[in-house]
Amino acid sequence: MxxxxxxxxxxxxxxxxxxxxxxxxxxxxxxxxxxxxxxxxxxxxYDPKKYMHVVGVIGPPGCGKSSLIALLAPKLVENGHRVGIIAVDASSPFTGGSFLGNRIRMQDVLDNDKIFMRSMASRGAKGGLAMGVMNAALVLGSAGFDYVIVEPVGSGQADVDILDIASTIIVVLAPGLGDEVQAAKAGLMEIGDVFVVNKSDLPGAEKAERDLRYFVSTSPPNGERQKILSTSVRLKRGIEELLKATIVHETHVDKDAFKIRRLRLEASRIAKEIFSTKVDELAKEKEKWIADLSYTSIDPYSAAERIVYAVESRDR
Amino acid sequence: MVNGKNLKYSEKPIRVLIAKPGIDGHDRGVYVLARAFRDAGMEVIYPGLLPTPESIVDAAIDEDVDVIALSLLNGAHMAVFTKVMKTLNKKKVKDIAVVGGGIIPDEDKPKLEKIGVTGNYGPGTPLSVIIEHVKMRAFAVRNEKWGRKKRAT
Structure with a gap:
């Protein structure tokens, strides 16, 4: 350096x-x-003594995640918090470009010293998060933002990576996304601490909430009852309840345990990253050697073991 | 894909904030540009209609963009683009380039260039010209921003 x-x-x-x-x-x-x-x-x-509460706001595209965050963030500020927001949108698989539009919904509340908002492109990462999300959250935490709201890419049923970094997860849904069968499915529908049926001013909202209530409350995975709410951004309805549910859940989180878990997951993710960089470097150094490996008669596992061995012996 | 790599500064996707400062709701143009920049591999941030010059500068700082692209069709470009530049200077931001576009009469273009707003393209300009200009400005500020910490990657 x-x-x-x-x-x-x-x-x-x-x-x-x-x-x-x-x-x-x-x-x-x-x-x-x-x-x-x-x-x-x-x-x-990084200050290991500080605790930063990460809230994940997840759900399908267009259900109102950004708009709800725009209403929730200023209320958290009123409660004495400093709020960081990280919103992820998808990168194009063809050009790598991205249209980051989450600011549009939040424009009115961002003129605030106690709110910091950053849009991030997924840059090819899977699972709804971008590689830099947790790192960015660490920066915000170190800068004194004690609440960090993460909004992943509009998610499908299996985009549950947010579990690794958020201790409170708000699942946002809207009417018209399917019947009770969808509410019974695994993945997205299991990981919420707070479920929100947004756009409650639209027809079908009551049924959506009923379907949700039937399945979600019958199967609490962590023994704790999950909270179900309905909100309408347009009518500004249900926002106080959402704030309350978020804060109540925060007080129930075993913060030390979560901190340790998050640190462990982070450390192993970073270790994997470092190792994979090393493999890439080795591949560059010994291009011919790697190429030979894959074309000789050995199976892929033995080839991989040889690469690992080569990285390890290079570091020694 | 660029995920997970130690990127050279010239390989990071260009980040550009497009904005229509002032009272102007004609947003078809910015959507066309947003799409064109996206397809050119840039990360495009659009903060919505009717932002103030101050909120544009704040957004550009928070998002750490390389370029602010301003568009105005209502004739207020001299006043409003100047305000954006003044706000940038006041906040001592030196590493964000500003480009402009819209209905801008020829006699205003040198004045805008003088305060640092370049491009100033009007309707009918091929998108490729605008994209090239944004890239040129972006790489120029990046050379200043990251060039001093070039590494052998």
Whole structure:
């Protein structure tokens, strides 16, 4: 690392600790794209004693996640919190480009010192989150944002990666998404702590809530009763209840246990990333060796073991 | 796909904020541009209609964009684009490029260039021209922003 780069990262570290938006924003850019510089920053700013409550707001595209966050975030600020928002939208599999439109719904509330909002493109990541989401949350936590709301890409039934990072999960649904059979399915419908039927001003909302109530409350996976609410962004209805349910759930979370779990998952994710970078480097170094491996008569598992062995012996 | 790699600064997707500052609801143009930038591999952030110059600058800072692309069709570009530039200067933001477009008379273009708003394309400009211009400005600010910390990747 050059001297100049070191002093630049130092400036960012001091900025994050002071809560300066430009430093936070730049660090999140590094979180998305430059793990080497980012690891230097996070080692300097991370405070293991702090707890940051991560709320995941998930659900299918167009059901009102961004709009609900726009109503929820200012209420959390009124309750004395500083709120970070990370909203993910999909990257094009063809061009890598992305249209990040979550700000549109939140525009009115973002003019607030205590709210920081960042749009993120998924950049090819699966499971609804982008690679930089948790890293960005760590930056926000270190900068004094104690509530971080994460909005993954509009999710399907199996996009449950949010479980790894959020301790409160709000599942947002809308009328017209299917009958009670859909409510009975695994995945998305199991992981919510709070279920919200949004657009409750539309026809079919009552039935959607009834179907949900039937299946969700009969099968509490963690022994705790899951909360079911209905909201309407248009009529600003049910928002207080959503706030209350979120805060009540937060007080029930075993924070130390969750912190340890999150740290463990994060550490193993980062370790995998470091290892995979090493494999890539090795592949570059020994291009011919790797190519030979796959074309000789060995099976893929033995080939993989040889690569692992090569990485390990290189590090020694 | 670029996920999970240690990216060179020139390989990161360009981030661009497109905005219509001031009282102007003609958003067909920005949607066409949003789509064109997206298809050119950029990450496009659109904050919606009727933002103030201040909120545009704040959004650009939080989103750490390379370029702000301003569009106005109502004739207020001199006043409003100038306000955006002033706000950027006031917040000491030096590494975000600003480009403009809309119904901009020829005699205003040099004045806008002078305060740092380049491009200033009107209706009928091929999208490829606009995309190239945005890329050019983006790489110029990136060279300043990240060039000093170039690494051997």
């Amino acid at each position: 050059g001297k100049k780069e070191k002093s630049y990262l130092g400036t960012l570290e001091r900025g994050i600790k002071k809560g300066e938006r430009q430093s936070i924003a730049r660090a999140i850019t590094l979180a998305e794209s430059d793990p080497a510089s980012f690891s230097t920053i996070i080692k300097a700013v």
